Amino acid sequence: MECSKPGCENEAAVRLYVPWAEDRVVCTAHGRALVQRDGVVAEPIEGSEENWR
Numbered sequence: 529m530e531c532s533k534p535g536c537e538n539e540a541a542v543r544l545y546v547p548w549a550e551d552r553v554v555c556t557a558h559g560r561a562l563v564q565r566d567g568v569v570a571e572p573i574e575g576s577e578e579n580w581r
């Protein structure tokens with residue numbers, strides 16, 4: 529599974545639950561950036577935990 533950010537070809541490592549938009553899967557870097565926004569919840573995709581931590 530690839531990161532859903534346009535132009536990003538990294539492997540997706542986390543699923544983000546975004547209150548103001550659809551759920552999405554993103555790579556570790558994008559996940560870390562987005563999860564600091566209010567209300568965003570990140571859940572590691574199964575098998576990708578070590579990438580996320």
Ligand SMILES: [Zn+2]
Nearest residue numbers: 531536555558
């Ligand atoms: Zn990405």
